[in-house]
Amino acid sequence: MGRSPCCEKEHTNKGAWTKEEDQRLTAYIRANGEGCWRSLPRSAGLLRCGKSCRLRWMNYLRPDLKRGNFTDDEDELIIRLHGLLGNKWSLIAGQLPGRTDNEIKNYWNTHIKRKLLSRGMDPSTHRPLTADGASANAPSYRPAQPQPIAVPARALFALTTKAPPSPAPVQSSPSSDGGSSGATSTGEPRCPDLNLDLSVGPPAADTPTSHSQQTVCLCHHLGFRGGDACSCRQADSAASQSGFRFFRPLEEGQYI
């Protein structure tokens, strides 16, 4: 009954990785690239489960990891992205180059939750806490369900259900589906149909867009320009050329 284990547990190491294991894994991936994680441990001469190798590489050994403390910009971006996406750590990590989903998840649970509570906000709903500690106006909110965010129809950004494969470049990745379903034809402000492909940027030259199809860098959509949290360098010129609009960060008392 049940599925077979992902690996032979009797012959695998568990717990903290040794320096030698790290070196073996790093050397193997540098030589062969990331590939079939299931067969990698044997090929690399590691007594580890493939899952464990993948996690170690993704969260610790990858050369493009930033490490170190989170900046205030990153804090705020995480808070806003969490308000938009909920506990979709991998999607959130895709917007923070050099950060991993595990790192962001840990940081959220250890720092940001407390930070929000100290602001009188419910970390799961992003709404103000009432005197009894409950979240106001959200009696039936399910934590895993992101709150819709009101977005001007012209500022549609493409959101699909899958994160881009590598650390998501915020800029200039052509939107695959053109994001055609988010705005009403009347231009009324409404919640866009969420298309979670966050790797959007200025529309590709060969994909002409109407106003209802324009895309916008999510960082800018969330109110960030410049700074560590947003690596988009094209937005200013793109904004003037293609009609992007920028959104200010939420003011005190505004909620996602």
Add this chain to the structure above:
DNA sequence: AAGGATCTCAACCGCTAGCGT
């Protein structure tokens, strides 16, 4: 100095989406 409490974060576990057969 000791030891208990709390915090941090790397790693594990179980589940699921997606793909091939």
Add this chain to the structure above:
DNA sequence: AACGCTAGCGGTTGAGATCCT
């Protein structure tokens, strides 16, 4: 359509570090 396999995700755990009394 059903099944099996894999990669990837999110929740949870636990060891080590740090703080507090």
